[in-house]
Amino acid sequence: xxxxxxxxxxxxxxxxxxxxxxxxxxxxxxxxxxxxxxxxxxxxxxxxxxxxxxxxxxxxxxxxxxxxxxxxxxxxxxxxxxxxxxxxxxxxxxxxxxxxxxxxxxxxxxxxxxxxxxxxxxxxxxxxxxxxxxxxxxxxxxxxxxxxxxxxxxxxxxxxxxxxxxxxxxxxxxxxxxxxxxxxxxxxxxxxxxxxxxxxxxxxxxxxxxxxxxxxxxxxxxxxxxxxxxxxxxxxxxxxxxxxxxxxxxxxxxxxxxxxxxxxxxxxxxxxxxxxxxxxxxxxxxxxxxxxxxxxxxxxxxxxxxxxxxxxxxxxxxxxxxxxxxxxxxxxxxxxxxxxxxxxxxxxxxxxxxxxxxxxxxxxxxxxxxxxxxxxxxxxxxxxxxxxxxxxxxxxxxxxxxxxxxxxxxxxxxxxxxxxxxxxxxxxxxxxxxxxxxxxxxxxxxxxxxxxxxxxxxx
Ligand SMILES: Nc1ncnc2c1ncn2[C@@H]1O[C@H](COP(=O)(O)OP(=O)(O)OP(=O)(O)O)[C@@H](O)[C@H]1O
Ligand SMILES: [Mg+2]
Numbered sequence: 446x447x448x449x450x451x452x453x454x455x456x457x458x459x460x461x462x463x464x465x466x467x468x469x470x471x472x473x474x475x476x477x478x479x480x481x482x483x484x485x486x487x488x489x490x491x492x493x494x495x496x497x498x499x500x501x502x503x504x505x506x507x508x509x510x511x512x513x514x515x516x517x518x519x520x521x522x523x524x525x526x527x528x529x530x531x532x533x534x535x536x537x538x539x540x541x542x543x544x545x546x547x548x549x550x551x552x553x554x555x556x557x558x559x560x561x562x563x564x565x566x567x568x569x570x571x572x573x574x575x576x577x578x579x580x581x582x583x584x585x586x587x588x589x590x591x592x593x594x595x596x597x598x599x600x601x602x603x604x605x606x607x608x609x610x611x612x613x614x615x616x617x618x619x620x621x622x623x624x625x626x627x628x629x630x631x632x633x634x635x636x637x638x639x640x641x642x643x644x645x646x647x648x649x650x651x652x653x654x655x656x657x658x659x660x661x662x663x664x665x666x667x668x669x670x671x672x673x674x675x676x677x678x679x680x681x682x683x684x685x686x687x688x689x690x691x692x693x694x695x696x697x698x699x700x701x702x703x704x705x706x707x708x709x710x711x712x713x714x715x716x717x718x719x720x721x722x723x724x725x726x727x728x729x730x731x732x733x734x735x736x737x738x739x740x741x742x743x744x745x746x747x748x749x750x751x752x753x754x755x756x757x758x759x760x761x762x763x764x765x766x767x768x769x770x771x772x773x774x775x776x777x778x779x780x781x782x783x784x785x786x787x788x789x790x791x792x793x794x795x796x797x798x799x800x801x802x803x804x805x806x807x808x809x810x811x812x813x814x815x816x817x818x819x820x821x822x823x824x825x826x827x828x829x830x831x832x833x834x835x836x837x838x839x840x841x842x843x844x845x846x847x848x849x850x851x852x853x854x855x856x857x858x859x860x861x862x863x864x865x866x867x868x869x870x871x872x873x874x875x876x877x878x879x880x881x882x883x884x885x886x887x888x889x890x891x892x893x894x895x896x897x898x899x900x901x902x903x904x
Contacts (some may be wrong), residue, residue, distance in 0.1 A: 446797045450548060455484045457476075458489075458896075460890055463714065466791075469545070475778070476537075481499045483870070487583075488582055488583055488634065488819055489634070489637065491581040491582070492580050492581055492582055492634055492635065492637075492638040492747075493638050493641060494581065494640050495561065495579075495580050495581040495638075495643070496558075496580070496639070496642050496650055497558065497642075498557065498560065498863045499553065499554070499556065499557035499558055499559065499560040499561070499562075500553065500556070500560065500561050500562040500563075500579050501553075501554050501557065502553060502554065502562040502564070503550070504550050504551055504554070505546075505550070506547055508702060509730075510730060510731065510753070510848075511547075511729050511730070512718075512725075512726040512749075513551075514544070514548060514718075514722070517539060517715055518547055518548060518551060518552050518555075519561055520713060521548060521549060521552035521553075521713075522555060522846070524537075524555055524651075524685075524687060524713070525556040525560050525651050525653075525687070526556055527648060527649050527651065527685045527800060528648060529647050529649075529678075529682065530686055530807075531648075531682065532679050532680060532682055532707070533648055533674075533681045533685070533707055534675040534676065534685055534686040534687065534688070534707060534708055534709070534711040534852055535661065535677075535685070535686070535687045535688070535708070535709050535713065535715070536687075536688045536690065536696055536699060536708060536712040536836070537549065537687060537688070537689045537690070537713045537715060538689075538690050538691070538693075538695075538696050538712050538713070538714055538715075538835075538837075539635070539691065539714050539715035539716055540716075540830070540833045540844055540845065541691045541749050541830055541844075542749055542750025542751065542752070543675075543715050543716055543717060543748060543749055543750075543853065544691055544715060544749035545655075545691065545715045546564075546655055546656075546689070547749075548715060549655060549687075549689055550562065552739040553653060557649075559642060559646065559648070559650045560650070560651045560652055560653065561579055561635065561650065561651065561652045561653065562577060562579060562653045563576050563579045563580075563652065563653065563654050563655070563692060564579075564655045564656060565654065565655065565656040565659045565660050566659070567659065568659055569659050569663050571624055572627075572660065572664075572667070573627025573629075573630070573631055573873045575629035576627070576628050576631035576632070576635075577630075577631045577634075577895075580635050580638070582630070582631050582634050582635075584627055584630065584631075588710055616642050620763075627632060627760070627875075628667065629670075631877045632634030632674060633672070633804075635652060635684070636674070636678065636683065636684065638650070639652075639678070639683050639684035643682065643683050643684075645746070646784070646793040647684055648678075648682075649678075649682050649684050649686075650683075650684045651684065651685050651686075651687060652684055652686050652687070652762065652903055653686075653687045653689065653787065654671060654686065654687070654688050654729070655689040655690075656689065656690075656771060657671075657688050657690050658691055658692035658694075658695045659687065659691050659693070661694070661695050661698060665698065665831060666694075668840070669702065671686065671688075672688075672699055672702060672704045672705075673702075673704050674686070674842065675688075676704035676706070676817060677708040679707045680707060686890070691834070692761075692827070692829075693824075693827045693833060693834025693835075693841075694824045694827060694830060694834070695836070696712055696826065696834075696836035697836070700836070711836065711838075712837055713837075714835060714836070714837045716778070717746055717748050717749070717845075717846075718747035718748075718749060718752070719747060719749035720747065722747065723738075723746070723747040723752055724738050724739065724742060726756075727741060727742070727752060727754055727756055731760065732760075733756055733759050733760070737759060737765065739753045740747055740765055741756075741759065741765070741768070741879075744768070744769055744772055744846070744847070744850055745845070745846055745847045745850070746845055746846025746847065746849075747818055747846070748845045748846070748847070749808070750846065751772070753848060755768050756769070760873045764889055772847050772850070773847075773850065773851050773854060775847070776847045776848055776850070777851060778853035779829060779830050779831050779844075779849070780795075780831060782829050783795070783825075783826050783830075784826075785826065785829045785831060786858070787858045788826060789825055791822070794816050794817060794822075795826070795831075795859070796859050796860045797816055797860050798813065798841075799852060800815055800830065800859070800860060800861060801862065802841075802842065803834075803852075805840065806833075806842065807838070807840040807842045808840060808841045808842075809839065809840055809841075810839045811839060812838065813832070813834075813841040814842075827841070831843070831844055832844055833845075853856055860868065887895060
């Protein structure tokens with residue numbers, strides 16, 4: 446009898462211990478599940494809110510220096526307000542400093558509703574965090590209920606609970622998937638919110654990725670994933686992605702993939718201001734005298750960032766010749782960095798390209814690639830902002846008027862022979878013509894004159 450009672454007592458003891466352990470497990474497990482559930486729930490709420498309001502990125506240009514470009518702004522706003530049938534994603538391109546970011550941010554603020562703007566940061570490793578911030582997504586790494594409870598205690602009993610904690614962490618990962626890269630988690634969270642947005646408003650949300658060339662240099666596979674996701678979500682009309690890029694090789698990478706089939710074609714290109722717009726900006730917006738504005742335009746053309754820089758310098762009372770010198774010096778640095786200056790690796794091939802461009806103003810991409818032994822070299826030079834690729838027309842041109850101005854001052858270095866053709870009669874108006882040194886019998890005029898639309902061209 447006593448033995449039976451003894452056994453029963455032991456059994457009850459064991460059951461008690463097991464129940465206690467189960468109790469612990471349930472308490473902590475429930476704690477973690479509730480914790481994760483609450484975090485996901487509040488995250489979704491914040492993202493939905495961000496999507497409703499739009500990201501509202503800062504514009505970064507002072508109001509009294511801002512030059513509005515209504516035609517481009519309208520084009521962008523149309524893209525950012527897709528209707529329910531919209532099933533393409535977009536690419537917006539243009540050389541460095543044409544004003545893409547500024548215009549995209551203005552348009553995205555004006556549309557607001559449903560538009561998320563994500564800027565790839567200069568340190569691309571921060572892309573996931575930037576993405577999360579744009580959509581209000583909190584990335585608290587897994588902090589379990591049990592961890593918060595035990596703190597840093599040294600107690601052996603409490604430490605043994607770590608075993609359970611590991612199990613619970615695994616369960617929690619199934620819920621919040623925190624082992625994935627941040628950008629993937631942000632993308633998935635955005636997609637869920639876009640889905641809800643689509644159901645509520647009957648139209649797709651919009652996500653803008655600015656500066657995607659930064660990703661392409663170091664993590665091209667991320668851009669590939671974003672593009673594939675953009676295709677799938679354009680198909681399902683869940684969200685419309687807009688890729689903004691300055692570098693010619695980025696659209697070419699996008700174009701080379703099967704997901705390009707769902708891209709709107711041709712890409713929207715944001716280019717330079719026309720002569721009229723440039724003068725209006727310099728004279729009316731920046732209050733520069735008309736005569737000075739004309740000279741500055743002749744030097745640098747209608748590149749927005751260049752106009753801003755020379756306007757700032759002119760207003761700081763720098764003389765035209767000082768401004769000119771600094772523009773030409775900066776351009777020379779680009780030539781050296783592209784390794785096309787005299788005696789550098791790509792000098793010869795660059796001379797050929799320059800002379801062809803002086804002749805024809807633009808080259809088909811095939812013609813441009815034809816100058817090189819391999820595409821890598823062709824891309825390498827394109828990245829250095831001396832020449833520019835235009836995806837819309839599939840052509841290559843000089844990157845800016847400053848580049849043309851610089852070449853004119855270094856005609857001997859690039860094998861261009863300037864011929865002094867002082868007019869001998871009234872009809873002979875081109876006094877400053879150029880020819881390649883190995884084509885001395887063919888006169889190639891390099892008098893850069895304005896076409897009707899105000900863009901500079903070689904006639
Ligand atoms: N509409 C505008 N009005 C006045 N200034 C402008 C305007 N757009 C751009 N700018 C000026 O030109 C600079 C470059 O513009 P922005 O950064 O938008 O060009 P971007 O094309 O995005 O350049 P990148 O290709 O290098 O990213 C801005 O910092 C701003 O000072
Ligand atoms: Mg930009």
